[in-house]
Amino acid sequence: MNEPLLEKIRRLKERRNAVILAHNYQPGEIQDLAEFTGDSLGLSIQASQTDADVIVFCGVRFMAETAAILSPDKTVLLPEKSAGCPMADMITAEQLRELKRKHPDALVVCYVNSTAEVKAESDYCCTSANAVEVVDSLPADREIIFVPDQHLGRFAAERTGRELILWPGYCPTHVVITEQDINIARQKEPDAVVMAHPECTEPVKHLADELLSTGQMLKSAAKSEVKRFIIATETGIIHSLKKQNPDKEFFAASERGICPNMKKITMDKVLWSLEDMQYEIVLPEEIRIRAKKALDRMVEILPKV
Ligand code: 13P
Ligand code: SF4
Numbered sequence: 078m079n080e081p082l083l084e085k086i087r088r089l090k091e092r093r094n095a096v097i098l099a100h101n102y103q104p105g106e107i108q109d110l111a112e113f114t115g116d117s118l119g120l121s122i123q124a125s126q127t128d129a130d131v132i133v134f135c136g137v138r139f140m141a142e143t144a145a146i147l148s149p150d151k152t153v154l155l156p157e158k159s160a161g162c163p164m165a166d167m168i169t170a171e172q173l174r175e176l177k178r179k180h181p182d183a184l185v186v187c188y189v190n191s192t193a194e195v196k197a198e199s200d201y202c203c204t205s206a207n208a209v210e211v212v213d214s215l216p217a218d219r220e221i222i223f224v225p226d227q228h229l230g231r232f233a234a235e236r237t238g239r240e241l242i243l244w245p246g247y248c249p250t251h252v253v254i255t256e257q258d259i260n261i262a263r264q265k266e267p268d269a270v271v272m273a274h275p276e277c278t279e280p281v282k283h284l285a286d287e288l289l290s291t292g293q294m295l296k297s298a299a300k301s302e303v304k305r306f307i308i309a310t311e312t313g314i315i316h317s318l319k320k321q322n323p324d325k326e327f328f329a330a331s332e333r334g335i336c337p338n339m340k341k342i343t344m345d346k347v348l349w350s351l352e353d354m355q356y357e358i359v360l361p362e363e364i365r366i367r368a369k370k371a372l373d374r375m376v377e378i379l380p381k382v
Pocket of ligand 1: 101115116117118162190204205206248274276289290291292
């Protein structure tokens with residue numbers, strides 16, 4: 078650990094009355110630095126409740142945008158401007174408007190991994206932790222459009238028995254985890270529980286024992302009597318899993334499961350972010366207000382687990 082750098086960050090954080098939030102896929106040292114680590118839902122709730130003046134969001138752009146939408150009176154900083162989510166960019170607001178024109182009576186649920194403009198076109202937002210509960214809460218006689226992740230959409234459709242109109246988006250980090258990876262990992266660790274993220278492909282999900290958001294994986298591992306786990310999601314989460322459960326073992330289903338955008342945040346960039354108050358997330362007010370309606374519903378509908 079780089080102590081002088083850490084000390085500078087701590088001092089500056091105090092001076093700015095800032096809070097550092099980090100997603101579970103962040104590099105280990107960034108997770109250790111943050112006041113709060115969590116999944117997209119947990120971090121959105123933290124961002125909406127903090128009394129800090131500044132939120133340094135260690136994650137990707139849509140997460141920092143979500144914090145800025147929910148907390149308009151705060152300054153939200155993303156330490157690396159180019160940290161985006163390729164899945165969020167797989168649907169534009171115009172493409173969603175076109176889909177809505179084809180299904181004029183449908184309600185729109187968008188995964189939080191989406192742009193602010195797409196959220197503004199949506200009725201509800203959800204995360205992987207509450208996609209099932211959000212879809213389940215919708216009137217049975219309404220069609221539902223679900224964007225952009227087809228894999229999370231199929232998971233929500235399967236669990237709720239609802240038919241969803243899906244968009245063919247996907248997470249490039251999760252789709253490279255294969256059935257073969259799970260089978261090989263199970264051969265090596267036959268007693269392990271396999272936890273997979275709903276962004277994984279359907280064959281991988283059907284081989285898993287539990288399908289959970291990253292925050293739910295942390296809760297489930299802590300509660301479980303089991304000592305060995307195979308983790309099918311971005312490998313950054315293994316850091317927190319090991320730290321919070323020193324008596325248990327965690328194996329990545331695939332070392333290819335790395336999100337390059339999540340790894341763009343470094344300690345130096347966190348310091349520069351606080352020094353220069355960059356990169357501030359600023360959204361057009363008209364988009365922010367419309368997107369907030371969908372996001373408010375997301376933070377109200379809590380997952381059952
Ligand atoms: P959660 O941490 O909400 O499960 O999300 C995973 C993800 O891909 C975030 O980009
Ligand atoms: Fe986007 Fe996938 Fe990276 Fe999450 S892991 S930020 S969904 S590319």
